[in-house]
Amino acid sequence: MSVPVLSAGLPGPRASASHHERLGPVLLASRPRRLATCGLAAATVLLVAACTSNDSSTEAGALRVSSTADTCEVSASEAPSGNVVFEVTNDGTEVTEFYLLADDGLRIIGEVENIGPGITRNLVVQAAPGSYVTACKPGMVGDGIRSPFTVTDSGTAIASSDVAQLLATATEQYRLYVRDQVAQLATKTEAFADLYRSGDDDGARALYADARTHWERIEPVAESFGDLDPRLDLREADLEAGQAWTGWHAIEKDLWPPAEGYLSLDDAERTELADRLVADTDDLSARIQDITFDATQLGNGAKELLDEVATGKVTGEEEIWSHTDLWDFQANVDGARIAFEALRPALETKDAELADTLADRFAALQVVLDEHRDGDGFVLYSALTADEVATLADAVDALSEPLANLTAAVVL
Amino acid sequence: MSRRGFLALAGAGAGVAGGVALVGCDDASAGDAVDAADAVDVVAFHGAHQAGIATPAQDRLHMAAFDVTTDDRDELIGLLRAWTDAAAAMSEGRDVGEFGSMDGPYLAPPEDTGEAYGLRPSRLTITFGFGPGLFRDAEGNDRFGLADRRPAALRDLPHFPADALDPNRSGGDLCVQACADDPQVAVHAIRNLARIGFGTASVRWSQLGFGRTSSTSDAQVTPRNLFGFKDGTANVKAEHDELLDEFVWVAPTDDPAAAWLAGGSYLVARRINMHIETWDRTSLQEQEAVIGRDKRAGAPLSGGDEFASPDFDMTGAGGTAIIPPSAHVRVAHPAQNGGTHILRRGYNFADGTTGLGRLDAGLFFIAFTRDPDRHFIPLQTNLARHDALNEYIQHTGSALFAVPPGIEPGSFVGQQLFDR
Incomplete structure (x- = not known):
């Protein structure tokens, strides 16, 4: 049996808390407690040597970039086509940015910004063969420190670069969708407020979930x-x-009051709440008129809508008085699907498999949701069994996981 | 017999097993080797302050809160005395009781449950705290004649925005925080103390934790929480006496009615569930923006290394703050909270999965603070209001305890409270 020589320079306190170093004492605990401290250290070292660490250091093939006040050193001036990784370290004293530009020096292929001094951040781009320009921009001003860069042909298929036009179409489609939804929201909110103000509680209850649908479809925008x-x-x-x-x-609770310990609002209080709701919704509508989107916001918005479903709707925490959570659930899914459908043509060119997966999972989730339809709407959340909720949650997770990759897939 | 005694006996035989690893070390006798190993493995139980606060954070936690089920003051004192004796023994790696786990009457159940027999002391610390209910129960009764000595700040924490507290994971009349490097040693401690408590105090809730989420010594590396980020870099640490005196230890003049608490502290426990799955679907850019730190090294986004001071004024692209306004590091930083520091001593937890197939996991936040009203409550209010992390967390448990000062040999924990 070979015994590793115990180095005199062993660190006392462990240099890092990585997973495998922790294994040392755990395994030792199964031995009789005979080991002196130095024996313990020796055995720990042995284990460390035998294992790889959890450290996620540079992946093979990454290009290192060092950005300083007046240099922008790239470790190589060419790379094979496919995923090209630049590991950008800010070795200067000011915030820096790093760009990969097309050979015209104008069109941005990829960028990382806001790299603080001393920080390392990766830029991952899918680059087709051709000529490019790298640029660091210390201080975030000027044209940056530029160098030519070449991507050689590795044989890896790269999507055509007409994605930009597809993305522009996608964001415009989504902008129009958001405007339409907020217009419908404003109209129905006003009708709802009138019913509530006038004491027509049945009418207000009937319109509540329907009106909120338009809010829930664009929730990430509204929440912004x-x-x-x-x-x-x-x-x-x-x-x-x-x-x-x-x-x-607040109005929901007044319309579906708890059995005990709740004092219903009087007319003046109702009027105040209703007026406020209408005024704030009109304010929202006005602000949304000028808003524009980029592809990242669409992709992230879709992901956030499913997060809303996962943390609020599927758990019944959103509508604790009316239990109309499934209306919100459907609306969140609608909003996410619209964003996905808008991005889909671009996604097809970049990652057709992901596009297929997402289409399948949206459809599968809809099937599960449709099982709980009742008339124009849904059954109440309170009527769902634990198994039914679990099935919904599984379908949400099945969609959410690949959906989280949508942004990177279309923007990369 | 003590676990320690077992060791000394086992030493001679076990020498062979350890021999290989000991090559290159001093040729210590078996007994010496054991003593040397135990010495680094034992945290002193007695002292001016209770262990488990400013002592280096261990890797594992088992914490329990108890409801006191008796109305008899003497029984309560008896419990505290028995707990103190048992805690002192276990901290040194000894069994509980006169006969321990193996050596008692053959027809009686062993005094010590025995699962720590043969295990190292593992730096076990046992820290006791008193909840509001000890002074006045839920019906307002002064069961033990202690109401006039209740520290003014010892009351249920207020409702913070978005709290979703489970009463079965909140509150308690007494608490015991057991920390050790070996989870079995920590669980053994709570188990044996709970056993001693039967008839006097019953467990209200208990929580296992792993992977300490903060450092309480400059010698410790800042660990990662379940979000994968280094957290608590700006913690109060044992080496910083002036910060401990200002923000952790209660001073004799802080609360004249509760002078007994001088040298103690307050323990805040918050069970913070993380929405692990939605977090994992979040881009690295968003994760770093939420935390305000770089994920790899833990450096603030304004640059430098982990321990660099965040530059909250630094702007990035488009003139916006490079550390976003709602980033956790900004909202939680002493500079944004009137200079408030807290000593954090929390642990990760993963209590299996929910019925929806998601991890029931997060951070079991523990902090020690000199004055919850001035330090923790304003800080948590600020966090609940502004922290971007709120999108990914939910507070599901809460408790506040007054932690008596350190224990002298021969006395019991909190004796100053009961002395008239």
Whole structure:
């Protein structure tokens, strides 16, 4: 049996807390407790030597880039086509950016920005064979420090570069969708507010989930207005001490009051809540008129909508009084599917397999959801069994996991 | 017999097994080797402050909260005395009780449950705390004649925005935090203390933790939480006496009605579930923006290494802050909270999966603070309001305890509270 020579320079406290080093003492615990401290260290080292660490250091083939105040050193001036990885380290003292530009020096193939001093960040691009330009931009000003860069032909198939036009079409489609939804939201919110204000509780209850559908379809956009979102959509549990509760859920509780311990709102209070809801929704509508999107926002928005389903709707936490969570669920899925469908032509050119997977999983989720349809809407969340909820959650997770890759797939 | 005694006996025979690994080491006798190993493995139980606060954080946690089921003051004192004796023994790697786990009457159940027999002391620390219910129960009764000595700050924490607290994971009249490098040693400690408590105190909730999520010594590497990020870099550490005095230890003049708490602290426990699956679907860019640190090295996004001070004024592309306004590191930083520091001593937890096939996992947050009203509550209010991380977490448990000062040999934990 060979025994490793114990180096005199063993670190006392372990240099890192990586997974495998922790294995040392755990395994030792099964031995009789005879080992002195130095024996312990020796055995630990043995184990460390036998294992690979969990350290995710540079993958093979990455190009290293060092950006300083006046240099932009790339470790090689060419790379084979396919995924090209630049590991960009800011060795300067100012915030820097790194770009891979087309050979015209204008069109951006890929970029990483906001790299603080001392920080390393990767740029991963799918690059077709051809001539390019690398550029570091310390201080984020000027044209940057540029060098020619060549991508050689490795035989790897790379999508054609007409994706930009497809993405432009996608974002425009989505912009129009959002505008349409917010217009419908404003109309139905006003009708809902009228019913509630006038004391027509049955009418208000009937319109509640339908009106909210338009909010839920564009929820990530609506939530991007940090002042309006809490005024319109705050749940009771989200309140802080002393905070006034307004918006949909305050009215929800008044329309579906708990059996005990709740004092119904009087006419003046109802009017105030209803007026506020309409005014805030009109404000939202006005702000959305000018908004534009990029492909990243579409992809991330779709992912966020499914996050909303996973953390709020599938658990029944969104509509704790009305239990109309499945309406919101469907609306979130609608919004995500619209974003996906808009991006789909671009995705087909870049990752057709992912496009197929997403289409299949959207369809599968819809099948599960449709099982709970009732008339124009859905059964109440409170009527679902634990198994039915689990099946819905599985379908959500099955879609969410690949959907999270949509952004990178179309933008990369 | 003590676990330690077992060791000394086992030493001679076990020498062969250890021999290979000992090549190159001093040729210590078996007994010496054991002592040397134990010495680095034992954290002193007695002292000016309870162990398990400013002592280096171990890798494992078992924490339990108890409801006191008796109304008899003497029984309560008896429990605390028995707990103190057992904790002192276990901290040194000894069995509980006069006869321990193997050497008692053959017809009686062993005093010590025995699963730590043969295990190292594993730096076990046992830290006791007193909850609000010890001073006045839920009906407002002063069961033990202690109400006039209740520290003013010892009351249920307020509702923070988005709290989703489970009463069965919150509160408690007493708490015991057991930390050790070996999970079996930590579980053994809680198990034996719970056993001693039967008839006097019953377990209300308990929590296992692994992978300490903070460093309490400059000598420790900052670990990663289940989000994969280094967290708690700016923690208060044992080497920083001035910060401990200002932000951790209760001073004699802090609360005249509760002078007994001087040299103690408050323990805040928060069970914070993480939405692990949605987090894992988030881009690296978004993850780093939420935390405000680089994932690899833990450096603030404004640059430098892990311990570099974040530059909250630094701007990036488009003139926006390179550390976003809602980034966790910004919202939680002392500079954004009136200079408030906290000593964090939390652990990761993974309690299996939910009925929806998701990990029931997160951070079991533990902090020690001199004054929850001035330090923890404002900080947590700020976090609940502004932290981007809120999208990925949910607080599901909460408790606050007053942690008595350190214990002298011959006395019991919190004796100052009961002395008149």
